[in-house]
Amino acid sequence: MDQFQHIIPKFREVAAQPDEDRIQFIKTKRWINYPVADQVIAHLHDLLQHPKQARMPSVLFVGDSNNGKTSLIERFCSLYGESYTCEDTELLIKPIVMTEISAPNVKDLYLSILEQFWAPHKPTYTVAQLRHVALHHLMQSKTKMLILDEFHTLNNGSAIKRNEALAELKMISNKLRIPIVACGIPKAATIISQDAQIQSRFSVLRLPTWEKNRDFVALLKAFEKMLPLKQPSQLASKELGSKIFNISKGNLGNIHGLLQKCAIKAITSGVEQIDMEIVESFSWYTPTEGPREIEL
Known part of the structure; x- marks a missing residue:
């Protein structure tokens, strides 16, 4: 599994599994420290x-x-x-x-x-x-x-x-x-x-809610290391990180939900990385007081 260096060692083997298994892995709740x-x-x-x-x-x-x-x-x-x-x-x-x-x-x-x-x-x-x-x-x-x-x-x-x-x-x-x-x-x-x-x-x-700072960059890097995608996404890059922050409004649950949806789409589309096009397709996934409308 040396080709998956962007993923932490214990999860690298997951990236080689079938798409359905990887999607289930992404949907499974796990702790990310910060x-x-x-x-x-x-x-x-x-x-x-x-x-x-x-x-x-x-x-x-x-x-x-x-x-x-x-x-x-x-x-x-x-x-x-x-x-x-x-x-x-x-x-x-x-x-x-x-x-x-x-x-x-x-x-x-x-x-x-x-x-x-x-x-x-x-x-x-x-x-x-x-x-x-x-x-x-x-x-x-x-x-x-x-x-x-x-x-x-x-x-x-x-x-x-x-x-x-x-x-x-x-x-x-x-x-x-x-x-x-x-x-x-x-x-x-x-x-x-x-x-x-x-x-x-x-x-x-x-x-507190998250701010666009060093800790937020570290959080995005931690998320990326746990996503079983075959290609690195560079989530912490200035352009992609800013877009993720603007959509999520610094709300941790929304950050997690947004990246989960993006990672699943990266698998089902065959792109195998979260890019700007995928993130922008979920711009509707922002914090809300009431029910969130799902865009089709």
């Missing part, structure tokens, strides 16, 4: 290792939609939160529990936590009963951090319900002496600003 991600993961790791105290620090991790927050959190969990069974007690040890919330509903919060343990419970359980079972599993599994994705959905309800949910999170942190990482889009910051006690516990960690 400097800001290292900084975020390091900060969360420090939080995970924080000594237990009466008032544990917590973090609100915010960023634009489709800009890589969830992927970054999943990467952090895979590095430091893998579950295992204790040999002595045969109990499940779950250092990090990550779940998703959809509304300011305390009962749903505890149900979502119990789902992470596949814990049996009855539909008739009260909030108090669900709280008791959920806290028991978190303590028994020696959970050191609770991560709540889609935190901004706490805005999808009344102020009373939202305050009840926030009070419950504060209680969980106090009771277990663990940090909470709340993840959401930027408007999630308004949730913690409405409660002085909550606001004093949470630091805000913002995931």
Whole structure:
């Protein structure tokens, strides 16, 4: 596979596979490292290792939609939160529990936590009963951090319900002496600003969009090294890199989606490299608040 020097060694053999296999490889999600991600993961790791105290620090991790927050959190969990069974007690040890919330509903919060343990419970359980079972599993599994994705959905309800949910999170942190990482889009910051006690516990960690700089060039080079195309594309060249940036608006999800579509077209068209003509054919693939129109 010496002819595929533009691809990292472990993926070079993929470039020699049939088109269908290469396309499936491109569509498969995989992690690409970048400097800001290292900084975020390091900060969360420090939080995970924080000594237990009466008032544990917590973090609100915010960023634009489709800009890589969830992927970054999943990467952090895979590095430091893998579950295992204790040999002595045969109990499940779950250092990090990550779940998703959809509304300011305390009962749903505890149900979502119990789902992470596949814990049996009855539909008739009260909030108090669900709280008791959920806290028991978190303590028994020696959970050191609770991560709540889609935190901004706490805005999808009344102020009373939202305050009840926030009070419950504060209680969980106090009771277990663990940090909470709340993840959401930027408007999630308004949730913690409405409660002085909550606001004093949470630091805000913002995931920036990309800028047209050295880090963006490094990102494009990293992407190209993982694409199983038979010819180099020179994605980081000034002309091609600028076009990719202008279409994606510096949104990581759009950068990934755009390059994925371009790479597939490079294979199906037989060109075997991402050139300006292919990139321009996907100029419609820009960030959007609503449904994206697919051009035919």
